[in-house]
Amino acid sequence: MLPSPLWCIVSLAWILSLPAKSWQAGYLGERALPTLLPDDIALLVNTPDPVKNIDPHNPKSHLSKILIPRPPDTDNNTQVRQYLVKTLKDLNWHVEEDAFEGDTPYGKKKFTNVIATKDPKATRRVILSAHFDSKFFPTFPENQFVGATDSAAPCAMMLDLAEALNPMLERRIQRVKDEELDDDDDLDDMTLQLVFFDGEEAFKDWTDTDSIYGARHLAERWASTYVQQHQKRRLLAQIETELSTVEHFILLDLLGADLPRLRSYFVDTAWMFDGLIDAEKRLGESGAFAFGDSQSMAPGKWRSYFQPRGQMQWNYGYIGDDHVPFLKRGVPILHLIAEPFPHVWHKLSDNADALDVPTMRRWNLLLRVFMSERSEDVPVAQRSVSELVSFPLSVDFT
Numbered sequence: 216m217l218p219s220p221l222w223c224i225v226s227l228a229w230i231l232s233l234p235a236k237s238w239q240a241g242y243l244g245e246r247a248l249p250t251l252l253p254d255d256i257a258l259l260v261n262t263p264d265p266v267k268n269i270d271p272h273n274p275k276s277h278l279s280k281i282l283i284p285r286p287p288d289t290d291n292n293t294q295v296r297q298y299l300v301k302t303l304k305d306l307n308w309h310v311e312e313d314a315f316e317g318d319t320p321y322g323k324k325k326f327t328n329v330i331a332t333k334d335p336k337a338t339r340r341v342i343l344s345a346h347f348d349s350k351f352f353p354t355f356p357e358n359q360f361v362g363a364t365d366s367a368a369p370c371a372m373m374l375d376l377a378e379a380l381n382p383m384l385e386r387r388i389q390r391v392k393d394e395e396l397d398d399d400d401d402l403d404d405m406t407l408q409l410v411f412f413d414g415e416e417a418f419k420d421w422t423d424t425d426s427i428y429g430a431r432h433l434a435e436r437w438a439s440t441y442v443q444q445h446q447k448r449r450l451l452a453q454i455e456t457e458l459s460t461v462e463h464f465i466l467l468d469l470l471g472a473d474l475p476r477l478r479s480y481f482v483d484t485a486w487m488f489d490g491l492i493d494a495e496k497r498l499g500e501s502g503a504f505a506f507g508d509s510q511s512m513a514p515g516k517w518r519s520y521f522q523p524r525g526q527m528q529w530n531y532g533y534i535g536d537d538h539v540p541f542l543k544r545g546v547p548i549l550h551l552i553a554e555p556f557p558h559v560w561h562k563l564s565d566n567a568d569a570l571d572v573p574t575m576r577r578w579n580l581l582l583r584v585f586m587s588e589r590s591e592d593v594p595v596a597q598r599s600v601s602e603l604v605s606f607p608l609s610v611d612f613t
């Protein structure tokens with residue numbers, strides 16, 4: 216992600232230079248997220264064990280398999296990519312390896328994004344993403360950098376989510392088949408897609424050409440790949456691209472250290488940010504965050520990770536990351552990144568010692584509940600076409 220200073224203040228002139236916001240992305244508008252029943256939440260909290268997949272001391276955990284130096288175009292990067300692919304294929308996800316070459320300050324390098332889709336036949340997608348590469352350093356000992364928060368832990372959380380939600384997602388696919396949904400059931404025709412980007416990190420200095428290699432490639436590819444018209448897509452334009460079928464794009468980065476602070480960057484996904492706050496509150500008050508002998512996450516003692524949206528919160532700034540090529544093409548973005556960055560950012564100390572197991576466990580629970588509720592959402596109200604195609608230019612004071 217873009218180095219310090221953290222904020223990239225976006226000028227009004229720059230915003231006006233962007234293409235009009237596609238009403239094909241997020242076209243159903245804001246949602247009222249249904250809340251899971253207590254029994255459902257209890258099942259998600261406990262099944263599977265929310266620690267096993269993110270335990271850095273367990274050599275069989277997802278995290279341990281990823282927590283190695285893994286710059287693009289290296290044997291370690293290939294090893295991690297193959298682990299991601301095998302894990303998701305074993306869960307019966309459709310997995311695509313998006314391979315390409317890119318020009319870097321060190322010559323041409325090979326990159327491969329991993330794209331896992333639970334139901335490739337669905338007409339719409341909610342994307343949860345992170346980068347799986349680690350930053351390249353040319354010399355020892357810096358070349359042993361493993362990027363625990365950046366972004367091994369987020370990738371392990373995504374694999375945990377895939378395992379936890381897999382039974383629910385498979386039941387959903389079967390229900391759609393059994394009920395033979397008609398044209399009024401657009402909301403049911405949506406799937407979860409996990410994208411693991413390669414080449415997020417700059418090889419030298421963060422620039423428009425030396426950064427987010429995988430994201431730039433995939434956004435361009437999807438924007439120029441046309442898909443077959445579907446009878447359910449009556450609200451969409453006559454000609455669709457792969458990009459226009461993305462309902463929302465959620466990006467995880469710099470997570471896993473204790474006491475992160477996150478904020479909402481974009482007006483059009485603020486309702487999702489509020490949904491995360493609501494899910495966090497329900498889980499915290501239920502005692503689900505309590506872990507071991509620590510009292511810091513007990514009911515009444517835990518602290519929110521999210522900065523509530525309020526007056527004087529600006530939405531003209533963002534942190535450069537893998538979402539930017541999609542943002543510029545009109546895809547609604549929810550960027551979940553710790554800000555300020557963890558103090559170990561781009562240091563050798565961003566290793567297993569930088570991670571906090573209770574915090575990662577809490578992220579697993581929060582993602583399980585939020586993404587479960589997000590997959591069953593319903594429209595709040597039908598928006599006008601003028602609202603759907605306009606790019607938000609005003610400051611959010613809500």
